Amino acid sequence: GQQVMQIPQYQHVQEGEDFTTYCNSSTTLSNIQWYKQRPGGHPVFLIQLVKSGEVKKQKRLTFQFGEAKKNSSLHITATQTTDVGTYFCAGHTGGGNKLTFGTGTQLKVEL
């Protein structure tokens, strides 16, 4: 079955440093979504990427979808303590009714 891997599993940064998490799928995706889960909370949708090579920005967050539509990345510039949480990617293969979530990257930001 489809597998979605994320690296790294954990990342500790100093406030102001950049952060990147990578997502790789074993199969070609029709779209990929990113979610953020604050400690003790539930996943919250951030963005969806659909097109090959697509890049989208949300303030300090930059999302990319690979040319082959099998990988994606989330980059945070100048992290803040409000960025703390676990970031998940979730891939959808066309024709199916399921999202496959990655294992997540837990981000901790230290002052």
Next chain:
Amino acid sequence: NAGVTQTPKFQVLKTGQSMTLQCAQDMNHEYMSWYRQDPGMGLRLIHYSVGAGITDQGEVPNGYNVSRSTTEDFPLRLLSAAPSQTSVYFCASSYWGGDEQFFGPGTRLTVL
């Protein structure tokens, strides 16, 4: 709009007990799903439904039953709880399976 609601928020069961986790949404979403979240394993799909009367298995369905009699509700039943079912359970809904998922607040279940 309340969005996606889940009850209870916390539950402790003994091995062999049964229970139902409730999930409801008021967004008129056709697609609903249940996930379990365990440390280091992300969110794993248990069961999902594409509309009232239609359900299907996800990645980890064993030990769980679901039904979808209305668009709004999608309960998850644990038939005979086992310690391996200790987890955080999230219900989610969306217009379709590949769309933005709206998650409920979760149920934290411990099986002793």
